[in-house]
Amino acid sequence: MSRVPTLTAFFAVCVCLGCSPDVSVPTPQRAVDPEEAKDSVNPDSTAPAKLTLTSPSFRSGAPIPKRHTADGENRSPPLALAHVPTATKELALICEDPDAPTPQPWVHWVIYKIPPDTRTLPEGIPHPANLRIPEGAVQGANSWGADSLGYRGPDPPKGKLHHYHFHLYALDAPLDVKSGLDKNGLVAAMKSHIVADAEIVGTYQR
Numbered sequence: 001m002s003r004v005p006t007l008t009a010f011f012a013v014c015v016c017l018g019c020s021p022d023v024s025v026p027t028p029q030r031a032v033d034p035e036e037a038k039d040s041v042n043p044d045s046t047a048p049a050k051l052t053l054t055s056p057s058f059r060s061g062a063p064i065p066k067r068h069t070a071d072g073e074n075r076s077p078p079l080a081l082a083h084v085p086t087a088t089k090e091l092a093l094i095c096e097d098p099d100a101p102t103p104q105p106w107v108h109w110v111i112y113k114i115p116p117d118t119r120t121l122p123e124g125i126p127h128p129a130n131l132r133i134p135e136g137a138v139q140g141a142n143s144w145g146a147d148s149l150g151y152r153g154p155d156p157p158k159g160k161l162h163h164y165h166f167h168l169y170a171l172d173a174p175l176d177v178k179s180g181l182d183k184n185g186l187v188a189a190m191k192s193h194i195v196a197d198a199e200i201v202g203t204y205q206r
Helices: 007-016 034-041 183-190
Strands: 052-054 079-082 090-097 106-114 162-171 194-204
Touching (some): 079 162, 106 183
Parallel strands (some): 052 194
Antiparallel strands (some): 052 079, 090 162
16 A cells, blocks of 8 residues: 555645645625616616706805895896706796795795796896796796786895795696786696606895
């Protein structure tokens, strides 16, 4: 019989003496489902971006600059619209103050029939009912009366902080309406046509 130990015997001796070779064995890994991996990276990768409304003049939840208020120039703030749904045929916007000491929120601006490709509302939109910028857009009555059209800025009583909600609506059909609608008239006309909405909220206090 040969005196040369076999390889098997060598390993057996090493194990017995506690000097087993440093051979690491990788831990078995669970196979990853491709669909599961895709969802874990970006579960909303195929979802359309949500309609957004922002302003270069103020952040949502921050104070509205004085020039956009009754204490300043009463100029409407510039607004930026993004991620408008492809199904949109018209846009509309309402600005109101739910903190006003009145039974219903005090309406500061009603503007509608805004073309769907509009991405900015410039600062200081004038008060006529029919607008050239955005072309085709019309304005309605605010809470200062039926003859008061267009934007009128924050004008709160002294003391309490007021919140001004700019609501943007994307509509799936053109509205068959004239200029001069008040908020309630516009809301009724938009019923069942809203496909997306967004808002930005500014504050003001005296």
